Amino acid sequence: MVDLALSQDISIASSSTRLRRFHATDRTFRRVTLACALLVLAMFAGIFGALISGAWPALKAFGISFLWTETWNPVTEKFGALAPVYGTLVTSFIAMLIAVPVGIGIAIFLTELCPRSLRRPIGIAIELLAGIPSIIYGIWGLFVLAPVLQQDVMPGLIATFANVPVLSTLFAGPPFGIGILTAGLILGIMTLPFITAISRDVFETVPPVLKEAAYGLGATTWEVLWNVVLPFARAGVVGGIMLALGRALGETMAVTFVIGNAHRISASLLAPGTTISAAIANEFTEAIGALYAPALIELGLILFLVTAAVLAAAQYMLYQLERRAGGRS
């Protein structure tokens, strides 16, 4: 594939100027690629720097108590992160309650039960769930899902749990259709493909000998899964869950549509709330005053720190796994 002219040039390599030019292009090319690689690091550092400098007035004004103050009052310029942080954590938790069992279940179906001819189409369909842009989930959640929840599902939930101690406070109040629960449900649907994709990959790395040995001892399919496949794949599955969690924490548009954007903490999951990303998306362009925008940027800083930590943990687990797989082959 190397140009013929090039190899001829080399056969008369006595022309040392040409060799020197090769060296020069070699060096330049290497440096250019290195510069671009450094740009990736610079981007990361730049995000950090920009968020800290943008949030500085708020960091100075509110200090560490920003984290546990619930007030969010643009008029008196008193801001606290508690409500959006709470909303972010609760919606992501609900999302994981849905996405973890379903995501792993689909991966089990695809690797162990699914007829070979259906594996590819079903796998692609599940991946498609991750490929649909989040704004589509948002508009669908607002116009299609929320009315159904409001009219049919939520009244049922309220009535069913009305006399159960803890659940009656979780499912209380007027059904708006939008709110924490709706946002969590949509986040769950959006993030389950990440768990499925990674679980499926690690399930497939389980050596067949291990499974066959367990089957040979008379184990059922479920027993093989529970006692052989899942323990073997644990690190990978946990890595996939963390990756999905990172996505859920930072997801913006789908949540913004259906969360209701209310800066308060309610015990009821049916009540409207807000998340960090939804608060920024809704309010940033309208933020006037010395502290409003910085407070929103500080929220962004918190979000970036938390997601970076979660994603770093996920990557670390998956890298360990890769190294293990690499060592074996």
Place this chain on the structure above:
Amino acid sequence: MTTARYRRRQMRNGIFLGLSVAATAFGLGWLALILGALMYQGFSGIDFAIFTESTPPPGSMGGLLNAIFGSIVMSIFAVAIGTPVGILAGTYLAEYGRNTRFATIIRFVNDILLSAPSIVLGLFIYDAMVLTMGHFSAWAGGVALATIVVPVVVRTTENMLLLIPNTLREAAAALGAPRSHIVRQVTWRAARAGIITGALLAVARISGETAPLLFTALNNQFWSTNPNAPMASLPVAIFQMAMSPYADWHRLAWSGALLITMTVLILSIVARVLEAQTDRR
């Protein structure tokens, strides 16, 4: 006794495997519901005016021309900036860095950026470009999208280059070709389909991104080709129209949503076909 236990194990097996089938039905069910609603609502609103008229004032009919144009322009900016950087950085990781500690760090940071919340990237570019330039602009929107393109392209480029067998590189080196020639004329060529796949996936990823555009490119009610001014984009236009109380605007929002989803689907299919071709070789 033994048969009772045996039956219990069988039953448990049946229950859990049944649950995994149910999980799959659950996932596929949501996909069908979403795509079904999208087709139903989106196609009913699509007419010729969508491609010929700009976004309307409330209460009157119009189209999405300015938003479609803006999305295309800013995607081109993002790809023009992001792909070369991503390809070169991925090349460094695969060809020069490989197993060095430095490359490991970059790979790690890149993978974090790959899943970082896009709204934070928007805040970053707001701070870095909008505040410095003093106004919202399509340039800033393009750069914000480029920060999403770079990590995607870095990842796919590195993966594709690592698939190229070392014997190819060694053969070229044995002919006396310098390193940079080997990379550009042997490995890049061999991995070309894979690298293009990465770029397509990146375009698919940014075509629905709303959050980074909200406070970089902002939005624009009118036809504008000035990259130094705020520019409309499909996702942001959908966001504003869907949040409005007007039924006409909701119809337009659904049509826009359908356009975006179709774009993403077509790009993913093309990328998948290209990838399959690379695998076969």
